[in-house]
Amino acid sequence: MLSLVLSVVLLALSLGNSGSYASQIDDRIRGGEKISDDERYTIFYVGPSFFCFVTKLSEQWVITTSYCINANKVRPGEIFLEELGTVADITLHYDLALIKLTNPGPYFHRMKSVALPDLDEDLNLSNNTEATIFGLYMEVIQSAEIHKMNVTLKTGDDCKKFYQSPYAKEYYTCMEITEEKTTCAYDEGALMVVNGKLAALATISTEITTCPSAATYQLFVKISAFRAWIHDVTNL
Incomplete structure (x- = not known):
């Protein structure tokens, strides 16, 4: 609730300066169901022009995208959302960011840690997963x-074009957006879970169009591609 109140207040302030968010209300996740307390892995906040999601990995570590950290100029020693705690360390690697926290805030203790895939586990984020x-x-x-x-997961024509890049399939999964839209291009760091484990985080740092326009696909950075790095940094 604390995160929701903070996010709504920040969002209202943003709308006071710009109407950029208003046109996206109908273009985000549609329907679905509200998460339960046991699925409260993530918290969202308002960035300069998008929403950022931060996901709990352990009692010390959270993960988001590097775009959220760079755009919001998060630095060690600062309070990183009153609900989460103080930033002790930040490690960036390609599209991902790991944040070590101290002095955890009240909401952080109520969040659940999402399970990571095993070090050698491939969650097979392919067509029809x-x-x-x-x-x-x-x-x-x-x-x-x-x-x-x-x-x-469905791979449309735009995804097939994206996959022509030699590194794309190794680091990203691309999902076609249908009329039942999932995340919006502005939901940076929104998580994908497969078989109960964190599989990927949504990213806008590559060439994806924004929600109100004719976006046809959403990109997610694969956790399994960076699993060894996550272990080296966090020992998880």
């Missing part, structure tokens, strides 16, 4: 909350 997407659901601004939606 069943996954659960977490994203921001808003009927109106004041009711913003995190929902989840079960989806089947």
Whole structure:
């Protein structure tokens, strides 16, 4: 609740300066269902022009995308959201960011740690894989909350074009967006779970169009591609 209140307040302030968020209300995660307390892995906050999701890995570590850290100029020693705690250390690697926290805030203790895949585990994020997407659901601004939606990953024509890049399939998974949209391009760091484990984080740092336009695909950075790095940094 604390995160929701803070996020709504920040969002209202953002709307006072710009109407950029208003047109995206209908284009985010549609339907699905509200997450349970046992699925409260993540918290969201308002960035300069997008929403950022931060996901709990352990009692010390959270993960997000490097875009959220760089755009919001998060630095060690600063309070990183009152609900989470103080930043002790930040490690960036490609599209991902690991944050070590001290003095955990009240909401952090109520969050659940999401399970990571094993070091040598490949969750096979390919066409027709069943996954659960977490994203921001808003009927109106004041009711913003995190929902989840079960989806089947589909690779459309735009995804096939993206995969022509030699490194794309190794580091990313691309999901076609249908009328039942999942996350919006503005939901940076929104998580994908497969078989109960953190599989990927949504990213906008590559060439994805924004939600109100004719976006046809969403990119996610694969956790398994960086699993060894996560272990080296966090010992998880």
